[in-house]
Amino acid sequence: MSVLWVLVGFSILVAAGFLAAYIWAVRSGQYDDKYTPSVRILFEDRNNSANIDESERTEGSEEDGDAEDPVR
Amino acid sequence: MSELSQSSDRPAVCYHCGAVAGSDPVEFDGKVFCCHGCRAVYEILSRNQLCDYYQIENTPGRVSTLRQTGRFEYLDNPAVAEGLVERYGPEMAVVRFRVPQMHCSSCIWLLENLQRLDPGVRGSRTEFLKKRVTVRFHPGQTTLRRIVELLASLGYEPELNLSALTDVPEEKVDRSLYIRVGVAAFCFGNIMLFSLPEYLSSGTAEAESRTFFYYLNLILSIPVTFYSASIYFSSAVRGLAKRIINIDVPIALGIAIVFLRSVVDVLFGYGPGYFDSLTGLVFLLLIGRVFQIKTYEQLNFDRRYEAYLPLAVTVLRDGIASQAPVTSLKPGDRVLLRNQEVLPADGVLMSERTDVDYSFVTGEQHAVAQERGALLHAGGRIAGVAAEVELVREISQSSLAQVWDSWPRSGEGKTRLMTLGNTAGKYFTIGILLISAVTAIIWMQVDASRTLDAVTAVLIVACPCALSLAAPFAFGTAMRILGRRKLFFKNAAVVESLARVDTVIFDKTGTLTATKTKTLQFEGTPLSEEERTLVASLAANSAHPLSRSIVDALAVPSTTTVEAFEESEGKGVCGRVGDIEVRLGSASFIGSSEEERFDSTRVHLAFNRKPRGSFGFETRYRERIEEVLQALGKDHELHVLSGDGPGEEQRLRTIHPKFASLLFRQSPTDKLSSVRDLQERGMAVLMLGDGLNDAAALWQADVGIAVAEDVSTFTPACDGIMEASTFPALDRLVRFARTALGVVHVCIGVSLVYNIVGLWFAVRAELSPLLAAVLMPASSITVVALAVGLTEWRARRKGVI
Numbered sequence: 001m002s003v004l005w006v007l008v009g010f011s012i013l014v015a016a017g018f019l020a021a022y023i024w025a026v027r028s029g030q031y032d033d034k035y036t037p038s039v040r041i042l043f044e045d046r047n048n049s050a051n052i053d054e055s056e057r058t059e060g061s062e063e064d065g066d067a068e069d070p071v072r
Numbered sequence: 073m074s075e076l077s078q079s080s081d082r083p084a085v086c087y088h089c090g091a092v093a094g095s096d097p098v099e100f101d102g103k104v105f106c107c108h109g110c111r112a113v114y115e116i117l118s119r120n121q122l123c124d125y126y127q128i129e130n131t132p133g134r135v136s137t138l139r140q141t142g143r144f145e146y147l148d149n150p151a152v153a154e155g156l157v158e159r160y161g162p163e164m165a166v167v168r169f170r171v172p173q174m175h176c177s178s179c180i181w182l183l184e185n186l187q188r189l190d191p192g193v194r195g196s197r198t199e200f201l202k203k204r205v206t207v208r209f210h211p212g213q214t215t216l217r218r219i220v221e222l223l224a225s226l227g228y229e230p231e232l233n234l235s236a237l238t239d240v241p242e243e244k245v246d247r248s249l250y251i252r253v254g255v256a257a258f259c260f261g262n263i264m265l266f267s268l269p270e271y272l273s274s275g276t277a278e279a280e281s282r283t284f285f286y287y288l289n290l291i292l293s294i295p296v297t298f299y300s301a302s303i304y305f306s307s308a309v310r311g312l313a314k315r316i317i318n319i320d321v322p323i324a325l326g327i328a329i330v331f332l333r334s335v336v337d338v339l340f341g342y343g344p345g346y347f348d349s350l351t352g353l354v355f356l357l358l359i360g361r362v363f364q365i366k367t368y369e370q371l372n373f374d375r376r377y378e379a380y381l382p383l384a385v386t387v388l389r390d391g392i393a394s395q396a397p398v399t400s401l402k403p404g405d406r407v408l409l410r411n412q413e414v415l416p417a418d419g420v421l422m423s424e425r426t427d428v429d430y431s432f433v434t435g436e437q438h439a440v441a442q443e444r445g446a447l448l449h450a451g452g453r454i455a456g457v458a459a460e461v462e463l464v465r466e467i468s469q470s471s472l473a474q475v476w477d478s479w480p481r482s483g484e485g486k487t488r489l490m491t492l493g494n495t496a497g498k499y500f501t502i503g504i505l506l507i508s509a510v511t512a513i514i515w516m517q518v519d520a521s522r523t524l525d526a527v528t529a530v531l532i533v534a535c536p537c538a539l540s541l542a543a544p545f546a547f548g549t550a551m552r553i554l555g556r557r558k559l560f561f562k563n564a565a566v567v568e569s570l571a572r573v574d575t576v577i578f579d580k581t582g583t584l585t586a587t588k589t590k591t592l593q594f595e596g597t598p599l600s601e602e603e604r605t606l607v608a609s610l611a612a613n614s615a616h617p618l619s620r621s622i623v624d625a626l627a628v629p630s631t632t633t634v635e636a637f638e639e640s641e642g643k644g645v646c647g648r649v650g651d652i653e654v655r656l657g658s659a660s661f662i663g664s665s666e667e668e669r670f671d672s673t674r675v676h677l678a679f680n681r682k683p684r685g686s687f688g689f690e691t692r693y694r695e696r697i698e699e700v701l702q703a704l705g706k707d708h709e710l711h712v713l714s715g716d717g718p719g720e721e722q723r724l725r726t727i728h729p730k731f732a733s734l735l736f737r738q739s740p741t742d743k744l745s746s747v748r749d750l751q752e753r754g755m756a757v758l759m760l761g762d763g764l765n766d767a768a769a770l771w772q773a774d775v776g777i778a779v780a781e782d783v784s785t786f787t788p789a790c791d792g793i794m795e796a797s798t799f800p801a802l803d804r805l806v807r808f809a810r811t812a813l814g815v816v817h818v819c820i821g822v823s824l825v826y827n828i829v830g831l832w833f834a835v836r837a838e839l840s841p842l843l844a845a846v847l848m849p850a851s852s853i854t855v856v857a858l859a860v861g862l863t864e865w866r867a868r869r870k871g872v873i
Contacts, residue, residue: 012262035200036201043124
């Protein structure tokens, strides 16, 4: 039965670790704004492709309205 | 001569903002724009390769508001900048703005890429729900003014008003409730796990391991009792200190008894204690608290008058106009106010004449014409020609601040109405104590050794957790449903107060009437199409608000050219269109013998000096107003308190003949005392208003709801904010609040059944920990499901959602 004490000890430690992680996440404000990060993650960092993008757009400005929307 | 705008099946739409480009589209870079403002924004973005803006959402743009440079000059003033900017060393400064125009993913993207438009910007972050942008910048490479000008030129002008300087810094967000829930959940889960052997075993398990788990549970329940549940103890103590037995009193009593009894059981080896019930109960109660909180972060329910005042005005010193922060103004300063600007402090008009719109401050519907030497009151909005005003009072001494500070305010909030929590708490506590006493007396006779056992069991099982969950979940659900209908409440308790209201007071201007849409009536022989074009062409040349309304109302293109246009300030306009001389203005200006009337604003019209008739602006009431008033009038007493003159009394009486009272020319203090009088007669008052003049009454009323055409603009302090478009559904929403109260009563009935079942075991000292662990969560979960489910169902049935 003594293995039980060890396992109980471990399980509590692991759970306490998760609790600590949760408290840290709350304290550091990760639950304050639950919307903006969900949008932000979808933006591509297109710094270098910006020029190509621009030439595409001037050619086919007619299609702009129907272009696939990357966010929606 | 007049050209009608071309109408095709699919009108060209502005690439930037999506507005119909109209008859005079601007073409640039192969794209169509509705105006040069939109084109300018596109140009900035395309030059900086930020056209992804148009890819994320279609036509996301807003019109640039940077019309003249120098408008934000005051931001260079160190006193202003210091109040807005937080400095972190010489190379880093942070400023935070509210940007009400933020509305889509494209906005987020652009506002987070400001560093590509201004290299001095180090980075920016948006908080979409709060409509806020935080910009980090290098103070040596860019300035606050440049950032604000950049934002305004992109169409995202930040909201800058005096409250930014006078408000106390935002309080730290209270996140402790979430941590309390987390701790309770952790302990609750582990205790359930460690209680499993207890639930399953038939008493043969090794005694040693069982006591080990008992002690483990005891240790785990300590943070739940002393940290997670501490809010209930402090609330109960606070209530008792005020001699109120609130619902938290029996809860705190229950928690304390369960904990003590369980500790005694474990320490003396009597049994496993009720730790699982205890922690489960605290966890569920806290979940109820979390559910009750629904913050509408884009709204502000506690604005002060400073939020209505600008951050800076144009000051004339030695004949030179410069922008100065409002905080630096002193009596004797001379300020220049253009059309639509707000006067920050009381002052005397020094220029010839102007019109001042006091509708927001006093409720008067029409702009008042003022001559040189007149005393203008703070909060007045200039409507017409620019005015020079010499200030005579400090801002804090001005009439606006006086209105605002004229009523006593305590931080306590509204506790006048007996809420369910307070009444139920009282009867519950008395009931429990009675039953415990009876139980104790009976057990003393039968078997004195089991008295304590039975009494504590009674106190445990009678804990009104299900009762205290019913209200937060039912009202919380109702509040979310109302929020979907654009009626936003400060907290869930307002729903209950709204359900108990029996008197409704309306403000007139801006509440019963729509401020923006006034219908234009022409008195005289109807105008022909050609004549309408003549009038519209003339009026289009003037910037006066009345001329603007006439142009809008006539809805004809005003392309005919006007010659010899002349505008006499405060009198009217005249000009020659073709061979006809058109005059628009006051009766004397057009040469009419008609007396000026005071009941409404009239604009007279003459062709070639011959009076042709006059335009009158008729107030337009909100849609469905008859039905709303009729439905509300069935079980509410209705009153109207208006700051305006009695010109509309007759019409209001025809709209709804059964008003209990209609009072006009009411000052803010009159409104406040009217509300108070009604309350002293024992009425529960709902006040609906829109302006600063209603602020005191909104605060005093049991429920104060501010009506706003656009909920993100300034609203006085209140309990709820309603979008004006929701007014036609007002009667249904009020009835729905009553339904939610009914749901709570049903839930209380159900939870009482559980309590009685539990008590039946408890008084016989037969309440085993296992039974308690099943019964208590079961009752709580039933009540929560009922509260949410019934409220949603009733809302659907009543057509609220």
